Amino acid sequence: MNKHVIETYERGWMLFSLAMILVFLVFIGYTLSGFAFYVPTAAERIDPTTVRTGGFPTPHVEKVGPGKYQAYVIAQAFTFLPNEMHFKVGDEVTFYVTSPDVQHGFYVHGTDINVQVIPGEIAKVKTKFKRPGTYLIICTEYCGIGHQNMLGKIVVEE
Ligand code: CUA
Helix, strand or coil, X not given: CCHHHHHHHHHHHHHHHHHHHHHHHHHHHHHHHHXXXXXXXXXXXXXXXXXXXXXXXXXXXXXXXXXXXXXXXXXXXXXXXXXXXXXXXXXXXXXXXXXCCCCEEEEECCCCCEEXXXXXXXXXXXXXXXXXXXXXXXXXXXXXXXXXXXXXXXXXXX
């Protein structure tokens, strides 16, 4: 190899390294901007101190159409309100979940529901129950001394 070939080879790798640095910087910037500019939209926000006093609907399940329901759930230390909900196979349910105290999780075992419940925000998640059974609701964020006992259930009947 003559001198010129080696220089070209080295230049190639230097450019490649520079390009990779740029790519990583872009990724890092993108990740950071995701945090910096994350602002929940107004409709999802709530003053957590008002959750128990009328700022949020009383926990309940409401029928909004044929096979369609809305469930208003409060996740609080260390329970879910309502703690037990009943649906039929094929029902489509939109859950609105918020917390009056600390961060909780709203995970419904065996479904695709798994959301963080952050004080000040109303988490909205929709699912369709396709199989009958008893689905455990599990708090998946550490929330204090009773965290491991923070459970609820959803019963889906034929
Ligand atoms: Cu609520 Cu952990």
